[in-house]
Amino acid sequence: MENKPTIMITNDDGIQGPGLQSLVQVLVSTNRYQVFVCAPETEKSAFSHSITWQNPLQAKQVEIAGATAFTVPGTPADCASLGISKALFPKVPDLVISGINKGSNCGYHILYSGTVAGAREAFFEGVPAISISYDWIGGKSTVKDFKLSAEACLPIINAILADVRNRKYPQKCFLNIDLPTDVLNHKGYKLTKQGKSIIKIRWKKITSEAQIGKILSTMTMETDHLANIDTNAEEVSQESQNSLLFMREIAGIEVGEKDTDYYSLREGYITVSPLSALSNAETDSEAYFKDWLPSVTKCFSSPAF
Secondary structure: OOOOOEEEEEOOOOOOOHHHHHHHHHHHHHOOOEEEEEEEOOOOOOOOOOOOOOOOOOOEEEEEOOEEEEEEOOOHHHHHHHHOOOOOOOOOOOEEEEEEEEOOOOHHHHHOOHHHHHHHHHHHOOOOEEEEEEOOOOOOOOOHHHHHHHHHHHHHHHHHHHHHHOOOOOOOOEEEEEEOOOHHHOOOEEEOEOOOOEEEEEEEEOOEHHHHHHHHHOOOOOHHHHOOOOOOOOEOOOOOOOOOOEEEEEEEEEOOOOOEHHHHHHOOOEEEEEEOOOOOOOHHHHHHHHHHHHHHHHHHOOOOO
């Protein structure tokens, strides 16, 4: 057991998330890894890289067959940080995997993603890490697709651990992997880069709970999320006339350039995108500000201002 590579798993869908559960099951079934789990006790989707700073976190051990698992009332970044600290587990893992997320994480949405943040936090501490997301679509996807996704990632996981053991794995990036909806018939693995795809969001003023149900029905999400919406509800109560209720709704999707993560994912590929923690401006913007900053500071530091 001690000679096996150690993998620590976290996510943002919560400890009961089907993606995490399927990933653990697949990894344990290979009998090749020692598996640790430290995951949020509830869903923390779109928490990005937020952390708990001033309050203590209580880790509770839970039963997941074949793994040593804890749940924490914190964010994915909290869980990754605690899981690699040697305060919770007896060793620093050889690899951190965050996922498998229920929904893709490509383009600009990487910045919102708690799943990607779990891998990024490990990267901050010099631990090899990958984030994994499955492009779940309600009405098409099933829970079995998470198991298929985990199995499809095994070659990459095995290769990373082999390179880590041989001290060849690069330390200046982590990997973000997205699997297509029809993962069983994927077109292969494709090295991509983060694109500029984004779901365009607009805000809508809400006056009744029926409107909430209509908005949710247009979004790509699980149908059972709509089960608690009462479409015959009375008008939404407001504390005063000055209290207004707004909700996000999808206005469209910008795909972005070819050969980027989201475009290739839609083409049916398993996309593998190396990421860094830094968000550098594009070259033309850097060139602009190289001349702009000296002129501005000189102008506004003159006595006339």
